[in-house]
Amino acid sequence: MWSLAERLPIADFHLHRCPPGLKRRLHLLVSTLPDGQPLAVPVLVARGRRPGPTLLATGAVHGDEYEGVIAIQDLFDELNTEEMAGSFVGVPVLNGPAFAAATREGAWDHLNLARVFPGSPDGGPSQRLAHAFQAHLLPIADLYADLHAGGNAYAIQELAGYMLRPDAVGERQRAAAVAFGLDLVWGTSPLPGRTLSAAADRNVPAIYIELRGEGRARPADVARARWGLSNLLALLGVLQGDYPREARLLIEDDSAGSGHLQLDHPSPSSGLFVPAVELWQPVAAGQPLGSVRHPDGTTLAVVRAARSGRVLLVRTQPRVFAGDTVAFVLAVPAEAGM
Ligand SMILES: [Zn+2]
Numbered sequence: 161m162w163s164l165a166e167r168l169p170i171a172d173f174h175l176h177r178c179p180p181g182l183k184r185r186l187h188l189l190v191s192t193l194p195d196g197q198p199l200a201v202p203v204l205v206a207r208g209r210r211p212g213p214t215l216l217a218t219g220a221v222h223g224d225e226y227e228g229v230i231a232i233q234d235l236f237d238e239l240n241t242e243e244m245a246g247s248f249v250g251v252p253v254l255n256g257p258a259f260a261a262a263t264r265e266g267a268w269d270h271l272n273l274a275r276v277f278p279g280s281p282d283g284g285p286s287q288r289l290a291h292a293f294q295a296h297l298l299p300i301a302d303l304y305a306d307l308h309a310g311g312n313a314y315a316i317q318e319l320a321g322y323m324l325r326p327d328a329v330g331e332r333q334r335a336a337a338v339a340f341g342l343d344l345v346w347g348t349s350p351l352p353g354r355t356l357s358a359a360a361d362r363n364v365p366a367i368y369i370e371l372r373g374e375g376r377a378r379p380a381d382v383a384r385a386r387w388g389l390s391n392l393l394a395l396l397g398v399l400q401g402d403y404p405r406e407a408r409l410l411i412e413d414d415s416a417g418s419g420h421l422q423l424d425h426p427s428p429s430s431g432l433f434v435p436a437v438e439l440w441q442p443v444a445a446g447q448p449l450g451s452v453r454h455p456d457g458t459t460l461a462v463v464r465a466a467r468s469g470r471v472l473l474v475r476t477q478p479r480v481f482a483g484d485t486v487a488f489v490l491a492v493p494a495e496a497g498m
Contacts, residue, residue, distance in 0.1 A: 223258025228307025310373015
C-alpha cells in the first residue's frame with residue numbers, strides 16, 4: 161500500500177507527490193549535520209481518495225517527548241485512504257538530532273527548537289530545521305497540531321493549548337483544541353519562536369498538545385493522542401464522524417507570558433528535588449511544592465507555591481539544577497472539575 165521511504169530534498173516536497181488513495185513514507189532532506197550525516201525529517205503522508213483539507217501533525221519537537229511520535233505513527237498505519245476526503249501529513253520526529261540524543265535539545269547546538277522559529281537556512285541544525293519546516297511543510301496545512309509532552313524530567317496534566325487571537329483563526333484554534341478531546345483546554349497569550357508562532361505568521365490555525373511525559377509513552381496516553389488526531393480529521397471533514405464540541409475545563413488567559421511553563425517556581429539550588437505534591441492537586445499560595453536536598457540529606461530549599469491553583473506540571477526527575485522549574489501552578493479554582 162505504500163513505498164519504502166523515499167528520499168528527496170524538502171524543497172521538492174509537494175502533496176501531489178503522493179497520488180490520491182495512497183500512503184507514502186518520505187525522508188525529507190534539510191541539510192547536512194557537522195558529522196556529514198544527513199539532517200532529514202521523516203514524513204508520513206496519507207492522501208485520501210477524495211480531495212479535501214490537510215491535517216499536519218508533528219511530534220518530538222523536543223527529543224524526549226514520545227507519546228505524540230507513536231500516536232502519529234499508529235494513526236498513519238490505521239488510516240484507510242479510501243475513506244478520506246483530504247490528507248494526513250504526520251512528522252513523527254521533527255527534531256532528529258534531539259531525538260537521537262534522547263534529550264530535549266539537540267547536542268549540536270543545544271538550542272530549544274521551540275524557541276528558534278522561524279529559523280534560518282544558514283544557521284545551525286535547529287535553525288535550519290525550523291526554517292525548512294515553516295517554509296515547506298506548514299504551508300500545506302489547513303490545521304496544524306504540535307504534540308508535546310512532559311519529557312524526561314516532568315509530568316504534565318494533559319491539555320490542548322492555543323494562542324489567543326481575536327479573529328477567525330483564533331476561533332478555529334479554540335474549536336480544534338476542544339475537538340482534540342482532552343479535559344483541559346488552555347488559551348494563552350502569543351509567545352515568539354514557537355511552531356505556533358510560525359503558523360500564526362502564515363495564518364494556519366494551530367494547536368499544541370501536552371501529554372504526560374516522565375520519559376515514557378504509556379499506551380493509554382498514546383491512544384488518547386491518536387484518538388485526538390482522528391477527532392481533528394473529523395473536525396476538518398477528512399474523516400466521517402463526530403468530535404468533542406465542549407471541554408470539561410476551558411481557561412483563557414491573555415496576560416503576558418501566560419502559557420510559559422518553564423519559568424515558574426525555579427529551583428533555588430541544585431540538588432535532589434523531593435516533591436510534596438502530585439499532578440493536578442489543588443494547592444494554596446505558600447504551600448510547599450517540594451524541597452531540594454543536598455546528598456547528605458540537608459534541606460537546601462523549600463519551594464512554595466507562588467499562587468493558589470492546581471499543579472499543572474511537576475518535576476519527576478529527582479536530580480535538579482539551580483534555575484530548573486520544579487512545578488507550574490495553574491490558577492484555577494480548587495473546585496474546578498476534572
Ligand atoms: Zn515539548
